[in-house]
Amino acid sequence: MAGVTDSELKAMTQEERVDALGLTTEQLFGRSLLIEFNPDEEERYTYPWAPDIFYNKRVEIDTDELSTTELNNKIRSAMAEGNGTIVIKNPRGMHSVGVGILNRLTLEVEGSLGYFAVGLIDGPNVRIKGRVGWSCGENMMSGTVVIEKNAGSTFGAAIRGGDLVCRGSVGSRTGIDQKGGTIIVGGDTGALSGFMMQRGRMIVCGNAGKNLGDSMYDGTIYIGGEIKSCGVDAVPAELTDLDKAWLTRKLQQYELMPDKGVDHFQKIVSGKQLWNYDNLEPNEKKLIL
Amino acid sequence: MCGIAGLIHKGKSSNVGSEMTAMLQALKHRGPDSTGFAVYGEPTEGDYIMRIKCAEREDMESGRGFTEVLAKRISDVEAILKEHKANVKAKEEATAYALRYLLSHDGDTEDMARHIEELEGVEILSLGNGLELIKDLGDATVVSETYGLGDFQGTHSIGHTRMATESDVDIRSAHPYWAFPYNDVSVVHNGQITNYWIKRRQMEQKGHRFMSNCDSELLAVYTADNLANGVSLEESLTRSIQEIDGVFTYLVATKDQLGMAKDSMAAKPLVLFESDDLIAMASEEVAIRAILPQEIDTTDPYDEEVRVWQA
Numbered sequence: 289m290a291g292v293t294d295s296e297l298k299a300m301t302q303e304e305r306v307d308a309l310g311l312t313t314e315q316l317f318g319r320s321l322l323i324e325f326n327p328d329e330e331e332r333y334t335y336p337w338a339p340d341i342f343y344n345k346r347v348e349i350d351t352d353e354l355s356t357t358e359l360n361n362k363i364r365s366a367m368a369e370g371n372g373t374i375v376i377k378n379p380r381g382m383h384s385v386g387v388g389i390l391n392r393l394t395l396e397v398e399g400s401l402g403y404f405a406v407g408l409i410d411g412p413n414v415r416i417k418g419r420v421g422w423s424c425g426e427n428m429m430s431g432t433v434v435i436e437k438n439a440g441s442t443f444g445a446a447i448r449g450g451d452l453v454c455r456g457s458v459g460s461r462t463g464i465d466q467k468g469g470t471i472i473v474g475g476d477t478g479a480l481s482g483f484m485m486q487r488g489r490m491i492v493c494g495n496a497g498k499n500l501g502d503s504m505y506d507g508t509i510y511i512g513g514e515i516k517s518c519g520v521d522a523v524p525a526e527l528t529d530l531d532k533a534w535l536t537r538k539l540q541q542y543e544l545m546p547d548k549g550v551d552h553f554q555k556i557v558s559g560k561q562l563w564n565y566d567n568l569e570p571n572e573k574k575l576i577l
Numbered sequence: 578m579c580g581i582a583g584l585i586h587k588g589k590s591s592n593v594g595s596e597m598t599a600m601l602q603a604l605k606h607r608g609p610d611s612t613g614f615a616v617y618g619e620p621t622e623g624d625y626i627m628r629i630k631c632a633e634r635e636d637m638e639s640g641r642g643f644t645e646v647l648a649k650r651i652s653d654v655e656a657i658l659k660e661h662k663a664n665v666k667a668k669e670e671a672t673a674y675a676l677r678y679l680l681s682h683d684g685d686t687e688d689m690a691r692h693i694e695e696l697e698g699v700e701i702l703s704l705g706n707g708l709e710l711i712k713d714l715g716d717a718t719v720v721s722e723t724y725g726l727g728d729f730q731g732t733h734s735i736g737h738t739r740m741a742t743e744s745d746v747d748i749r750s751a752h753p754y755w756a757f758p759y760n761d762v763s764v765v766h767n768g769q770i771t772n773y774w775i776k777r778r779q780m781e782q783k784g785h786r787f788m789s790n791c792d793s794e795l796l797a798v799y800t801a802d803n804l805a806n807g808v809s810l811e812e813s814l815t816r817s818i819q820e821i822d823g824v825f826t827y828l829v830a831t832k833d834q835l836g837m838a839k840d841s842m843a844a845k846p847l848v849l850f851e852s853d854d855l856i857a858m859a860s861e862e863v864a865i866r867a868i869l870p871q872e873i874d875t876t877d878p879y880d881e882e883v884r885v886w887q888a
Contacts, residue, residue, distance in 0.1 A: 380870060381862035399872060402863050419875055421862055422846060440877050441843065459877040460843040479843055479880045497879060 297336040305337065334411070338391040343372035350377045356384045367391055381421065386414065403440075406433055409450075422459070425452040428469065434542065441478065444471040447488065453542050460497060463490045466507060474544045480519065482509045482556070491538060491553075493546055501556045509556040510535060512546055523559040531555060578740045579752075579767040580604030581847075582859040583828045584868070585733035585835040585886050589854070590619060594721065594729025596868045597736045600859055601717035603867040607860060608740035611751035612720045613712030615763035615830055617888075618731040620707040624666065625680045625760075628702040628710055629654060629693070632674035633747050636698070646698075647674060653696050661689040671724040675702075675713070687758040691786075700749060700788050705761030707731070707832050712751040732888040733835050735828045737765040749789040753830075754797035757786060759804050761832040766793035767860055768825030768845045776821065796827050814838040814883040828858070836885040843880035850875045856886050 292308050300308060347366045351359055359376070363386060366374050373394040379385055383402035386395055386409065393412035397405075400418030407426040419437035426445045434453045441459030444452040449469040460478030463471045468488040479497035482490055485504040495513035502519020509522075510531070518524075535550040582600040584593065593616050601612055618626075631650040636643055658665060658680065667679040682689070690701050703710030711724045717738065721727060737752035744750040756762035770776075770792040777787060777795055785798045799821065803813035810829060814836050817827075824844035829836045837858060839847060848862045850873055857865045862875055878884065 378870075380866040383861075383863065400862060400866075400875070402861055418872060419862070421848070437874060438876050440846065440848070457876065460880060478877075479841075 294336050298339075334392060335390050339368045340370060341367055341372035341392060342370055343394060345369075345371045346373040346375065347371040348375040348377055351379050351382060356382055359385060360387065363389065363395070367393060379418075383421070386412075400437070409433075419456065420454075424454075425450075428452060430469075438475070443473075443477075444469075447471065451538075451542070453544070455542075455544065457494065462492075463488075463509075466490065470538060472538060472542060472544060476513065479516075482507070482522070483519065485509070485558075489534075491535065493539075493544060501558070503562060504556075504558045506558050506560075510553045511556065512550075512553050515554060515556070518556060521559045521562040522556050525555045525557045527551075527553055527555045578607045580607030580738040580860040580864070581735070581752075581765045581767045581826065581828055582737075582857075582864050583733070583735040583765075583830070583835055583837070584855065584857040585888055587854050587856075587886075587888065590730045590732055592728065593617070593731040593734040594726035597734040598717050598721040598726060599867040600857075600864040601736045601738050603864040604738045604860060605716045608738035609716060610741045610746045611712060611714045611739045611748065612717045613710070613737045613739070613752045613765070614720070614724075614726060614734060615703070615708060615710045615736070615753040615755075615765070616726065616729050616731050616734040617707045617761070617830060617832065618709065618729065620761075620832060621679075622706065623681060625663075625682055625686065625704060625706060626709055627678045627680060627704045628675070629678075629699060630675050630702055630748055631699050633749065634674075634714055635747070637674060650696060650699055651676065654693055654699060657689070657692050657696075661692065663689060671711075672713070675711075675724070677709070686760060690758050694786065694788075701755065701757070703755045703763065704758075705832065708755070708761040708763060708830075710753055710755055710763055712737075712748055712753065714746065714748065714751075732833070733830060735763060735765045735830045735835065737767075743769065744789060744791040750791040752791075752793055754791075754794050756797045756801035756804070756829075759801040762797075762800060762804060762829065764793070764797040764800060764827060764829050766796050766825060766827040768827070768840070769823045770795055770821055770825060771823040772821065773823075792823075793827075796821070796825075796829075800829055810834055810836050811883060811885045814885070818881050818883070826860075833888045834885055835888070836883070837878065838883045839878050839880060841881050847878055848875050849878055849884075 375396045377398050379399045381402040384404045385401050386406040388408045389412045390410045395414045397416040402421040405420045405424045406414050410429040412431045414433040416435045420439045422440040423442045425433050428447045430450045432451045438456035439454040439458040443458040443462045446465040447469045448467045451470045453472040455474040457475030458473050458477050462477045462481040464483045466485045466488045471490040473492045476494035477492045477496050480499045482501040485507040487507050489508045491510045493512040496511045496515045498516040499519035501522030539545040663680045663682040669677040713720045752765045753763040773792040780798045826839045826845040826847045846860050849858045850865050
């Protein structure tokens with residue numbers, strides 16, 4: 289890979305790129321390439337084929353009469369033309385907007401989005417002035433997403449990185465299967481939030497519904513309000529000075545700092561009684577158990 | 578998957594027929610099999626509106642001989658109306674198998690309804706002073722145009738787009754369900770009821786009738802049973818969360834109320850918009866935006882949440 293430059297990669301077709309990167313002989317389609325970064329090369333934060341964008345170059349897209357596919361293709365064309373700030377107007381609850389953006393970008397949404405908004409993103413900074421439906425930011429890998437109003441259920445399901453912020457309240461099962469990153473909620477969250485959480489942190493300034501952190505493997509949940517009930521194996525832990533410093537920094541960053549500070553936050557972690565770290569295959573487990 | 582929608586105007590009538598059509602058309606991707614509307618016009622004191630279906634679509638395609646069978650069923654219905662001294666003021670045929678009667682009647686409507694449903698192949702879709710229940714195969718625009726719903730004026734409405742999972746694609750399994758024999762009560766549901774057969778047997782032992790094998794019908798019968806025992810709509814919705822198992826979000830409309838209930842897992846979606854004069858709710862925000870394109874604030878009700886609004 290060291291012998292291939294970025295500009296050469298950009299000029300290649302998908303198949304040529306796979307071959308040049310020596311990734312796999314399997315035929316891959318779409319954006320399913322696995323990228324391996326070379327530790328010797330200079331630090332790089334974008335995918336090799338990601339177009340160069342300029343944040344000051346701005347374009348507005350009106351969603352009237354556009355289908356989801358057409359809108360998402362327009363976003364990609366706009367990025368290819370070097371636009372670093374894309375404004376979406378009149379989305380009116382449209383589903384799957386901005387999914388799979390794997391590049392630096394400022395995406396501003398002047399309205400509300402439906403299901404699966406900005407899922408699978410890696411890099412963009414998204415600002416949504418309205419609300420979002422179910423599964424916003426699902427599988428997000430990096431970047432920041434800030435929603436001004438409320439969000440639906442499964443907010444930030446399986447996110448791996450980045451900051452996913454909702455200033456309002458969110459639905460149930462927030463951060464289900466969270467694998468990294470930070471989820472911040474200004475209001476309340478519903479039942480089974482943090483269910484099977486594996487890593488990362490979740491901050492909820494308001495109340496949490498029943499079965500918070502049920503069956504969580506790892507990770508940390510901070511709740512500013514009341515907890516209706518904790519789920520199986522989710523246990524309270526001491527809020528350390530390090531936690532307080534981190535909470536303060538994160539909440540100040542997104543202007544969500546409660547008037548009474550962060551000292552009252554409750555910290556929930558995994559009791560680690562439900563599982564073990566043995567990494568055994570099921571058939572091996574039978575031998576031991 | 579299914580899509581549900583509801584809207585209620587406070588203290589005034591509006592074109593709920595076209596509003597609900599737009600909402601359900603926006604939810605078409607959640608269920609293209611059949612579409613149903615329960616629309617509530619200004620109550621007609623003393624007069625009743627009865628909507629019936631005398632056949633399924635597949636019956637209509639069964640051959641020339643069925644025309645005579647259908648005509649016989651309709652004449653039998655009208656003979657029963659006459660027997661119960663119900664005066665037919667108007668009769669409309671939206672399709673060959675779906676009829677709307679405007680009746681004046683002083684007697685026991687429940688007795689009359691039971692008598693009519695003794696006829697093979699005949700089902701009363703709705704009976705009441707304000708409720709008109711329309712359901713058929715196809716998307717919202719097709720059903721709305723077929724039944725002339727475009728200019729229907731009323732205070733509130735609930736609707737459903739169905740993706741058949743548990744029972745057949747036919748009109749008897751389509752929503753909404755009328756809470757037989759309770760006038761003006763209708764139900765739409767998105768979800769799956771897992772103790773359906775247990776509760777159905779309990780209801781059948783109490784004398785309630787089931788016209789389909791669709792689990793959603795249970796909610797209509799369950800609501801009717803509660804209302805018949807003097808239970809309020811809000812209390813019935815609250816009890817259902819404990820007594821009905823499964824994942825569900827459902828809406829119930831009465832002559833002047835609209836209610837919602839969400840199960841304890843909160844597994845089925847509902848987005849809610851509330852203002853001083855209009856409350857609108859749907860499985861997805863895109864349906865609410867079909868009638869309110871401007872920027873609005875919406876919320877997701879939480880698990881075990883029950884709400885009731887007055888028209």
